[in-house]
Amino acid sequence: xxxxxxxxxxxxxxxxxxxxxxxxxxxxxxxxxxxxxxxxxxxxxxxxxxxxxxxxxxxxxxxxxxxxxxxxxxxxxxxxxxxxxxxxxxxxxxxxxxxxxxxxxxxxxxxxxxxxxxxxxxxxxxxxxxxxxxxxxxxxxxxxxxxxxxxxxxxxxxxxxxxxxxxxxxxxxxxxxxxxxxxxxxxxxxxxxxxxxxxxxxxxxxxxxxxxxxxxxxxxxxxxxxxxxxxxxxxxxxxxxxxxxxxxxxxxxxx
Amino acid sequence: xxxxxxxxxxxxxxxxxxxxxxxxxxxxxxxxxxxxxxxxxxxxxxxxxxxxxxxxxxxxxxxxxxxxxxxxxxxxxxxxxxxxxxxxxxxxxxxxxxxxxxxxxxxxxxxxxxxxxxxxxxxxxxxxxxxxxxxxxxxxxxxxxxxxxxxxxxxxxxxxxxxxxxxxxxxxxxxxxxxxxxxxxxxxxxxxxxxxxxxxxxxxxxxxxxxxxxxxxxxxxxxxxxxxxxxxxxxxxxxxxxxxxxxxxxxxxxxxxxxxxxxxxxxxxxxxxxxxxxxxxxxxxxxxxxxxxxxxxxxxxxxxxxxxxxxxxxxxxxxxxxxxxxxxxxxxxxxxxxxxxxxxxxxxxxxxxxxxxxxxxxxxxxxxxxxxxxxxxxxxxxxxxxxxxxxxxxxxxxxxxxxxxxxxxxxxxxxxxxxxxxxxxxxxxxxxxxxxxxxxxxxxxxxxxxxxxxxxxxxxxxxxxxxxxxxxxxxxxxxxxxxxx
Ligand SMILES: Nc1ncnc2c1ncn2[C@@H]1O[C@H](COP(=O)(O)OP(=O)(O)OP(=O)(O)O)[C@@H](O)[C@H]1O
Ligand SMILES: [Mg+2]
Numbered sequence: 001x002x003x004x005x006x007x008x009x010x011x012x013x014x015x016x017x018x019x020x021x022x023x024x025x026x027x028x029x030x031x032x033x034x035x036x037x038x039x040x041x042x043x044x045x046x047x048x049x050x051x052x053x054x055x056x057x058x059x060x061x062x063x064x065x066x067x068x069x070x071x072x073x074x075x076x077x078x079x080x081x082x083x084x085x086x087x088x089x090x091x092x093x094x095x096x097x098x099x100x101x102x103x104x105x106x107x108x109x110x111x112x113x114x115x116x117x118x119x120x121x122x123x124x125x126x127x128x129x130x131x132x133x134x135x136x137x138x139x140x141x142x143x144x145x146x147x148x149x150x151x152x153x154x155x156x157x158x159x160x161x162x163x164x165x166x167x168x169x170x171x172x173x174x175x176x177x178x179x180x181x182x183x184x185x186x187x188x189x190x191x192x193x194x195x196x197x198x199x200x201x202x203x204x205x206x207x208x209x210x211x212x213x214x215x216x217x218x219x220x221x222x223x224x225x226x227x228x229x230x231x232x233x234x235x236x237x238x239x240x241x242x243x244x245x246x247x248x249x250x251x252x253x254x255x
Numbered sequence: 256x257x258x259x260x261x262x263x264x265x266x267x268x269x270x271x272x273x274x275x276x277x278x279x280x281x282x283x284x285x286x287x288x289x290x291x292x293x294x295x296x297x298x299x300x301x302x303x304x305x306x307x308x309x310x311x312x313x314x315x316x317x318x319x320x321x322x323x324x325x326x327x328x329x330x331x332x333x334x335x336x337x338x339x340x341x342x343x344x345x346x347x348x349x350x351x352x353x354x355x356x357x358x359x360x361x362x363x364x365x366x367x368x369x370x371x372x373x374x375x376x377x378x379x380x381x382x383x384x385x386x387x388x389x390x391x392x393x394x395x396x397x398x399x400x401x402x403x404x405x406x407x408x409x410x411x412x413x414x415x416x417x418x419x420x421x422x423x424x425x426x427x428x429x430x431x432x433x434x435x436x437x438x439x440x441x442x443x444x445x446x447x448x449x450x451x452x453x454x455x456x457x458x459x460x461x462x463x464x465x466x467x468x469x470x471x472x473x474x475x476x477x478x479x480x481x482x483x484x485x486x487x488x489x490x491x492x493x494x495x496x497x498x499x500x501x502x503x504x505x506x507x508x509x510x511x512x513x514x515x516x517x518x519x520x521x522x523x524x525x526x527x528x529x530x531x532x533x534x535x536x537x538x539x540x541x542x543x544x545x546x547x548x549x550x551x552x553x554x555x556x557x558x559x560x561x562x563x564x565x566x567x568x569x570x571x572x573x574x575x576x577x578x579x580x581x582x583x584x585x586x587x588x589x590x591x592x593x594x595x596x597x598x599x600x601x602x603x604x605x606x607x608x609x610x611x612x613x614x615x616x617x618x619x620x621x622x623x624x625x626x627x628x629x630x631x632x633x634x635x636x637x638x639x640x641x642x643x644x645x646x647x648x649x650x651x652x653x654x655x656x657x658x659x660x661x662x663x664x665x666x667x668x669x670x671x672x673x674x675x676x677x678x679x680x681x682x683x684x685x686x687x688x689x690x691x692x693x694x695x696x697x698x699x700x701x702x703x704x705x706x707x708x709x710x711x712x713x714x715x716x717x718x719x720x721x722x723x724x725x726x727x728x729x730x731x732x733x734x735x736x737x738x739x740x
Contacts (some may be wrong), residue, residue, distance in 0.1 A: 061640075062640075086645065089640065090643035093641075094638075096634060096637065096638065096641075098632075098634055100632075100637060100638035101638075102635065102653055103737060104656050104737055113642070113652060114642035114643060117644060118642065118643045118648075148737060162642075163641075166642060166643065
């Protein structure tokens with residue numbers, strides 16, 4: 001499988017970040033980030049709490065603003081230009097740790113809202129697409145319920161379906177399984193693995209090292225706002241180079 | 256697993272126990288009494304005290320209610336009837352006053368021959384509210400519209416409406432009933448034109464005045480629509496408001512007059528100083544409620560805005576209006592507005608009061624809604640952003656529905672407060688039902704000295720309306736409850 005998935009990575013650049021810095025007031029959260037993501041890559045980002053992982057992937061769809069350097073997503077540079085931001089956001093899907101479903105709308109409405117209002121898809125068609133993706137995440141029968149009636153794992157799969165309905169070319173995941181009970185983690189990871197096999201470009205902040213080994217083609221380790229080490233998963237886990245990485249891995253795999 | 260089970264567990268139940276009734280002391284009325292009224296010495300004392308107070312109130316007022324007199328032509332006659340039937344020194348309510356003067360409590364000095372107009376407007380008010388209150392629910396819409404139809408048949412007949420008006424009104428409501436069956440969503444169009452229709456029905460005069468005034472909103476929309484691609488949403492909206500204001504101040508009258516000259520169509524005009532009673536309270540209350548909500552929402556959003564000017568203006572407005580008593584506003588506004596408007600414009604006193612009451616309620620609503628906005632988790636904003644929804648769409652589709660839902664109880668409280676505050680217009684010389692009308696009734700030699708009855712009557716009507724609002728808000732909360740926590 002590893003061989004097959006490598007084949008899907010193309011030379012086309014999906015995300016290009018160069019010399020990016022970000023501050024929260026005086027606090028330097030992201031320091032000189034440089035990275036290139038090719039289309040079809042599946043990248044896992046890990047690192048200790050507070051290292052800036054969330055901030056980094058939130059910069060990619062401009063939920064956070066960077067102060068220095070350049071972020072180019074799908075050929076569009078993120079600046080203060082609202083048109084560019086909207087363009088990038090409609091091509092980049094994002095899945096949050098706490099799902100962030102809209103509690104006042106049904107599952108189906110959650111999934112059709114953005115296609116109808118942003119992409120101007122007719123309602124009928126948007127509903128068909130939504131049902132397609134809900135079947136894909138294996139919960140078509142919940143379409144008319146409200147988010148509050150679903151389990152955490154089901155909600156997170158709805159959140160994934162909701163993003164997919166916008167037909168994004170890149171998916172960002174910010175710790176999608178860390179708010180879930182152990183028995184629900186697998187169902188969400190299965191959905192993500194399926195997505196990866198279909199060649200979706202994915203950036204995923206997660207501590208699920210099994211997932212990283214099975215799916216990722218690259219693991220990025222961050223600490224104190226910097227990229228400390230990146231490597232293929234096999235090398236990364238079996239032969240970490242920096243001391244920080246070794247310490248981190250021993251803590252998270254050790255027990 | 257099952258093996259370990261078999262080894263470690265030595266007891267297995269093989270027949271289930273049948274359910275047993277709870278002991279007597281834990282059942283029904285006895286239990287309820289014990290738990291709620293006699294659970295502790297303090298509770299027992301309070302219960303006894305409560306019973307005594309209720310007993311005292313009832314025994315003091317019951318004769319007064321029981322001796323009520325409905326047929327009399329003056330307070331003196333009432334007292335004679337009470338004395339004759341219940342003996343010397345007995346007291347009794349004199350509802351004959353209500354029977355004789357009810358119309359002043361309802362209409363003020365509105366000309367009796369035109370009573371059918373407020374009556375019709377009141378019925379149509381529900382037809383206009385229905386699509387807002389019960390969006391798309393065919394059954395409720397049909398029920399309300401059917402009720403309106405029945406109400407109009409009876410009241411228009413009683414009020415002696417002219418035949419044409421009678422027929423046209425029924426036709427209109429019947430038409431709405433049909434629309435409700437075919438395309439309930441379209442009913443909102445009636446809601447949109449209702450303000451102009453209502454204004455015309457109540458104040459009368461040329462039909463062109465409200466039509467041309469409504470066209471001002473058309474101007475606003477046109478400027479906004481064609482301006483926004485060039486100068487952006489917010490500036491275009493501002494330009495639209497300015498254009499509409501200019502329209503209303505300078506162009507409106509000229510056009511309406513020309514149209515009236517060319518195609519005359521008018522009903523008898525009724526001056527504002529003839530309005531009174533609940534007609535006045537409802538006109539001010541309903542308009543204030545209808546307009547204060549959107550203004551309050553905009554102010555709440557403005558207060559959260561990143562744009563410094565918008566934010567400062569919103570905060571300034573809210574804090575100023577909230578910091579000043581409504582009565583002060585009512586007093587000064589009747590003077591100040593005259594200064595700011597071009598000389599010669601005779602700005603109607605009711606309109607002035609409506610504007611002030613609306614602003615007052617809007618400032619309170621803004622704070623209530625801000626609370627709702629603040630209660631939403633940040634994740635909702637982020638999810639909306641991440642899906643590519645722009646600011647206004649995110650607000651309209653995601654943020655406001657939830658924020659407003661959270662704030663329903665406080666919003667309705669503000670509305671109820673606004674409605675009761677309409678009685679304060681007595682202080683700028685308008686005939687509110689409580690002070691204005693009651694004073695007029697008491698000025699009559701026949702009813703001089705009557706005290707409790709008008710207040711109880713007016714209070715009861717206020718209570719029914721406010722209680723209705725409160726019930727509706729509870730219905731709405733239940734209906735919108737989707738979190739299933
Ligand atoms: N809005 C903010 N204002 C100020 N500081 C912030 C803000 N958001 C995050 N930070 C700080 O920036 C740093 C990086 O935060 P970030 O959320 O990116 O960490 P993370 O790597 O995702 O951590 P975790 O694994 O706990 O989610 C943290 O020290 C955090 O305290
Ligand atoms: Mg994080």
